[in-house]
Amino acid sequence: xxxxxxxxxxxxxxxxxxxxxxxxxxxxxxxxxxxxxxxxxxxxxxxxxxxxxxxxxxxxxxxxxxxxxxxxxxxxxxxxxxxxxxxxxxxxxxxxxxxxxxxxxxxxxxxxxxxxxxxxxxxxxxxxxxxxxxxxxxxxxxxxxxxxxxxxxxxxxxxxxxxxxxxxxxxxxxxxxxxxxxxxxxxxxxxxxxxxxxxxxxxxxxxxxxxxxxxxxxxxxxxxxxxxxxxxxxxxxxxxxxxxxxxxxxxxxxxxxxxxxxxxxxxxxxxxxxxxxxxxxxxxxxxxxxxxxxxxxxxxxxxxxxxxxxxxxxxxxxxxxxxxxxxxxxxxx
Amino acid sequence: xxxxxxxxxxxxxxxxxxxxxxxxxxxxxxxxxxxxxxxxxxxxxxxxxxxxxxxxxxxxxxxxxxxxxxxxxxxxxxxxxxxxxxxxxxxxxxxxxxxxxxxxxxxxxxxxxxxxxxxxxxxxxxxxxxxxxxxxxxxxxxxxxxxxxxxxxxxxxxxxxxxxxxxxxxxxxxxxxxxxxxxxxxxxxxxxxxxxxxxxxxxxxxxxxxxxxxxxxxxxxxxxxxxxxxxxxxxxxxxxxxxxxxxxxxxxxxxxxxxxxxxxxxxxxxxxxxxxxxxxxxxxxxxxxxxxxxxxxxxxxxxxxxxxxxxxxxxxxxxxxxxxxxxxxxxxx
DNA sequence: CTGAAAGCGCTAACAC
DNA sequence: GTGTTAGCGCTTTCAG
Numbered sequence: 021x022x023x024x025x026x027x028x029x030x031x032x033x034x035x036x037x038x039x040x041x042x043x044x045x046x047x048x049x050x051x052x053x054x055x056x057x058x059x060x061x062x063x064x065x066x067x068x069x070x071x072x073x074x075x076x077x078x079x080x081x082x083x084x085x086x087x088x089x090x091x092x093x094x095x096x097x098x099x100x101x102x103x104x105x106x107x108x109x110x111x112x113x114x115x116x117x118x119x120x121x122x123x124x125x126x127x128x129x130x131x132x133x134x135x136x137x138x139x140x141x142x143x144x145x146x147x148x149x150x151x152x153x154x155x156x157x158x159x160x161x162x163x164x165x166x167x168x169x170x171x172x173x174x175x176x177x178x179x180x181x182x183x184x185x186x187x188x189x190x191x192x193x194x195x196x197x198x199x200x201x202x203x204x205x206x207x208x209x210x211x212x213x214x215x216x217x218x219x220x221x222x223x224x225x226x227x228x229x230x231x232x233x234x235x236x237x238x239x240x241x242x243x244x245x246x247x248x249x250x251x252x253x254x255x256x257x258x259x260x261x262x263x264x265x266x267x268x269x270x271x272x273x274x275x276x277x278x279x280x281x282x283x284x285x286x287x288x289x290x291x292x293x294x295x296x297x298x299x300x301x302x303x304x305x306x307x308x309x310x311x312x313x314x315x316x317x318x319x320x321x322x323x324x325x326x327x328x329x330x331x332x333x334x335x336x337x338x339x340x341x342x343x344x345x346x347x348x349x350x351x352x353x
Numbered sequence: 354x355x356x357x358x359x360x361x362x363x364x365x366x367x368x369x370x371x372x373x374x375x376x377x378x379x380x381x382x383x384x385x386x387x388x389x390x391x392x393x394x395x396x397x398x399x400x401x402x403x404x405x406x407x408x409x410x411x412x413x414x415x416x417x418x419x420x421x422x423x424x425x426x427x428x429x430x431x432x433x434x435x436x437x438x439x440x441x442x443x444x445x446x447x448x449x450x451x452x453x454x455x456x457x458x459x460x461x462x463x464x465x466x467x468x469x470x471x472x473x474x475x476x477x478x479x480x481x482x483x484x485x486x487x488x489x490x491x492x493x494x495x496x497x498x499x500x501x502x503x504x505x506x507x508x509x510x511x512x513x514x515x516x517x518x519x520x521x522x523x524x525x526x527x528x529x530x531x532x533x534x535x536x537x538x539x540x541x542x543x544x545x546x547x548x549x550x551x552x553x554x555x556x557x558x559x560x561x562x563x564x565x566x567x568x569x570x571x572x573x574x575x576x577x578x579x580x581x582x583x584x585x586x587x588x589x590x591x592x593x594x595x596x597x598x599x600x601x602x603x604x605x606x607x608x609x610x611x612x613x614x615x616x617x618x619x620x621x622x623x624x625x626x627x628x629x630x631x632x633x634x635x636x637x638x639x640x641x642x643x644x645x646x647x648x649x650x651x652x653x654x655x656x657x658x659x660x661x662x663x664x665x666x667x668x669x670x671x672x673x674x675x676x677x678x679x680x681x682x683x684x685x686x
Numbered sequence: 687c688t689g690a691a692a693g694c695g696c697t698a699a700c701a702c
Numbered sequence: 703g704t705g706t707t708a709g710c711g712c713t714t715t716c717a718g
Binding site: 354356357358368369371372376378379400401403404405406407408409584 | 694695696697698
């Protein structure tokens with residue numbers, strides 16, 4: 021392995037000078053700079069980030085812990101997060117928690133070990149140990165995919181409940197009174213819980229109820245969703261609010277294969293606004309969340325905080341209901 | 354920040370002993386071990402991975418560079434890769450190249466800087482500089498999503514061409530003679546190129562031709578795919594082979610909205626076998642590649658090579674054509 | 687403007 | 703068994 025001292029030797033300077041040239045810090049004669057640069061070229065010298073991190077007390081890396089990548093919307097977010105990190109000179113360390121709190125907590129510890137300069141988390145619902153560790157290590161972090169002014173940690177995201185309010189308002193306006201929900205699994209998932217809560221409270225606001233048997237929780241899977249849909253519609257609802265687009269897609273496919281006419285017989289809504297939802301026929305009414313923008317903001321905010329030595333700024337993002345063909349006026353009495 | 358010396362002081366031992374306890378190396382009296390463990394608890398000591406990497410000359414990280422995460426099949430692969438890495442005690446550094454060779458090459462350099470112990474790449478088609486750098490740094494790596502016995506680097510993946518042979522054979526057996534292809538963009542993408550080549554050569558083998566105007570390249574997008582499909586079918590083909598499942602889904606949706614009866618009027622095939630392909634109606638005939646298994650193997654092979662000090666073993670994986678409802682006998686003349 | 691030297695936190699010989 | 707010590711490769715005062 022070739023190190024700074026090799027470069028220094030070849031260029032006939034000290035390692036301090038090599039360091040100055042490489043980092044563009046401190047004045048160096050043009051002649052010297054050139055000699056060093058040439059030596060770097062010749063030796064194909066590659067600096068050692070770990071050693072650098074040790075000396076600098078900053079690693080130049082950003083961490084991200086997400087529930088899974090097998091969910092297009094998280095993948096999209098991480099893709100954007102990495103892009104910004106990359107462009108600002110940070111490498112990204114990614115961990116997948118599978119929605120498992122102990123594992124998540126362990127991963128936070130590992131991120132601290134790795135010395136990431138900032139950390140992206142999903143949701144606000146984490147073990148206290150997580151925030152204690154982060155606090156103790158003085159590690160900047162941001163919780164995404166949620167926005168709660170009361171949240172313990174900085175939030176860059178949207179209110180899942182509020183987003184559902186717009187869905188409920190839309191359906192109520194169309195005359196729907198008997199509504200069902202195919203929710204995402206809510207255990208250890210505050211986003212899913214908030215979405216359910218948002219639906220319940222907004223229906224209440226409109227004087228309507230969402231009985232427990234009208235709420236069915238389902239995995240992130242087309243197949244599971246289709247099955248759950250069959251169960252749910254036994255309750256004769258006129259509209260089904262889905263916790264995410266994959267569930268909505270499953271519901272729609274099953275409805276069509278059952279011979280239902282959408283939206284005449286039944287309205288369906290999704291959440292995330294995946295590309296497919298706009299392309300299916302009928303196209304699915306869904307809540308657009310703009311995961312890429314959210315993740316970009318999170319990366320930028322983290323980096324801004326790191327480099328300016330300040331705290332991470334929270335930021336509420338707006339969601340937007342995209343009305344398409346799966347929602348229509350209620351036709352059942 | 355609390356370090357080993359703090360722990361050592363509190364436990365009344367040397368840092369060497371602390372190190373031994375933490376790493377489970379070298380014999381230590383039970384009493385001492387206990388004292389150290391208690392001190393670690395009390396101080397909430399977190400070891401410093403960068404310092405460890407520097408001393409050990411191993412970072413305990415694995416790197417992965419992929420074209421994008423906005424493609425379910427890569428996301429699935431990375432998800433699996435991270436899972437194995439995690440379970441064997443490695444952190445994952447992920448970079449997204451956007452299929453941009455200069456950026457890719459730069460990212461390889463950064464991975465070397467970070468000192469990852471092993472690196473996953475996608476495809477065999479990389480700038481020579483990439484392999485030179487890897488070689489020079491003595492960094493273990495593996496190219497996935499492809500298998501070529503002649504490949505310069507170790508391969509863990511499948512032959513994209515061979516996979517397409519099975520598709521062609523299937524269609525030819527059904528009597529199709531006029532075939533078209535909606536291929537993925539082939540610039541800087543050897544997998545897409547190989548798939549095209551696989552179709553062309555296998556048709557030739559059957560005495561059939563795939564004229565250039567029957568090959569349309571298209572982005573990874575439902576919308577783009579629908580548009581391209583409209584163009585392609587002006588050529589009156591009886592079957593359309595798609596370079597991936599998203600393209601196939603777009604083609605199918607467009608075909609249906611054009612009033613075509615699938616597979617009576619037209620056969621369509623995909624590649625990747627995403628969950629949706631099995632759920633659409635008609636369900637899509639597709640090539641199953643098992644990205645998760647491939648990525649797991651890659652992670653395991655990398656780690657095995659790192660820890661045993663040996664070279665990475667190549668491994669060819671089989672693909673499997675899943676025949677579903679979008680392919681049927683050719684009915685045109 | 688440049689070099690010498692100390693030290694970031696950890697591990698691995700080598701003594702004891 | 704356990705402590706001492708010498709680095710791992712880099713940056714950064716501090717002299718000159």
